[in-house]
Amino acid sequence: MGVLHDKVAVITGAANGIGRAIAARFAAEGAQVVVSDLDVAHGEALVGTIVAAGGHAVYVRADVSIEHDMRMLFSRALEIYGGVHIMVNNAGIEGANVAIGEYDMAEFDRVIDVNLRGVFLGMQAAVTHMVTAGGGVILNMSSVAGLKGFATLAPYTASKHAVVGLTKAAALEYATQHIRINAICPGAVVTDMIHRITMNDPATEAAYAKLQPIGRMGTPEEIAAVALFLCSDASSFLTGVALPADGGIMAG
Ligand SMILES: NC(=O)c1ccc[n+]([C@@H]2O[C@H](COP(=O)([O-])OP(=O)(O)OC[C@H]3O[C@@H](n4cnc5c(N)ncnc54)[C@H](O)[C@@H]3O)[C@@H](O)[C@H]2O)c1
Incomplete structure (x- = not known):
């Protein structure tokens, strides 16, 4: 029996990349998974893959930045599975890769x-249910850009620092109500986001790999393994943690 047997997990940004790997891993560990994303085609395809492998999953389209969507996402999850034990606020965008002087303010917004409002709304929808249900686990996707500065990605860096702040404040607010709230701070992970940031340029990709002292980027599955730890009872004494999963970047 998987470590998430009988658990229901809602995962945003779950159609691709890190979110997809988390959804697949949680389903393999017995969770009933609500795959949420704007990307209908890849979201439904993932659900098909999970169900074909004997797992349980549904796709619900929701934009994390829209309050109504996040409330609807939770209502749908409760309607379908009768409860939500785990909420993973993973959806995020990198924005433009330019200096502050050239940054477009619509892109900033x-x-x-x-990255910030979306995580806040996801936590708000989750705690509203989890307080009544008697507990739960929330995991927010930050970044090493939530722990140190990255030039030409200032709004992204600021938003990921904010996710760490939200995680710590929320963990304190809900600690006595049996809701654990943690964040993962990944280094560079091989997903579409990294391919966009590096513009698929092999030299830039090699430079990104070298950012990690271990000399390579991470895989989505490696981040999913950390997510499983933080969302399972194995981490029952952890709350308010922003855990680097970064091949050693934050050791430097
Ligand atoms: N890839 C990396 O190197 C890396 C490193 C550190 C942190 N992260 C973080 O991990 C998370 C996942 O990143 P990824 O690399 O898998 O990215 P990705 O671009 O491969 O996937 C992101 C997913 O989020 C979805 N999404 C985007 N905006 C959305 C919205 N408004 N509502 C709902 N879904 C939305 C996209 O459709 C996509 O499926 C992000 O929060 C990202 O900032 C990624």
């Missing part, structure tokens, strides 16, 4: 709306 979009990065903050998805």
Whole structure:
């Protein structure tokens, strides 16, 4: 029996990349998974893959930056599975890769709306249910850019620092109500986001790999393994943690 047997997990940004790997891993560990994303085709395809392997999953389209969508996502999860034990606020966008002087303010607003407002709305929907249910686990996707500065990604960096702040404040607010709230701070992970940031340029990709002292980027599955730890009872004494999963970047 998997370690998430009988658990229901809602995962945002779950159609691709890190979110997809988390959804697949949680389903393999017995969770009933609500795959949420804007990307209908890849979201439904993932659900098909999980169900074909004997797991349980549904796709619900929701934009994390829209309050109504996040409330609807939770209502749907409760309607379908009768409860939610785990909420993973993973959806995020990198925004433009340019210096502050050239940054477009509409793009700035979009990065903050998805990465900060989206995580806040996801936590708000989750705690509203989890307080009544008697507990739960929330996992927010930050980044090493939530722990140190990255030039030409200032709004992204600021939004990921904010996710760490939200995680710590929320963990304190809900600690006595049996809701554990943690964050993962990944280094560079091989997903579409990294391919966009590096513009698929092999030299830039090699430079990104070298950012990690271990000399390579991470895989989505390696981040999913950390997510499983933080969302399972194995981490029952952890709350308010922003855990680097970064091949050693934050050791430097
Ligand atoms: N890839 C990396 O190197 C890396 C490193 C550190 C942190 N992260 C974080 O991990 C998370 C996942 O990143 P990824 O690399 O898998 O990215 P990705 O671009 O491969 O996947 C992100 C997913 O989020 C979805 N999404 C985007 N905006 C959304 C919205 N408004 N509502 C709902 N879904 C939305 C996309 O459709 C996509 O499926 C992000 O929060 C990202 O900032 C990634």
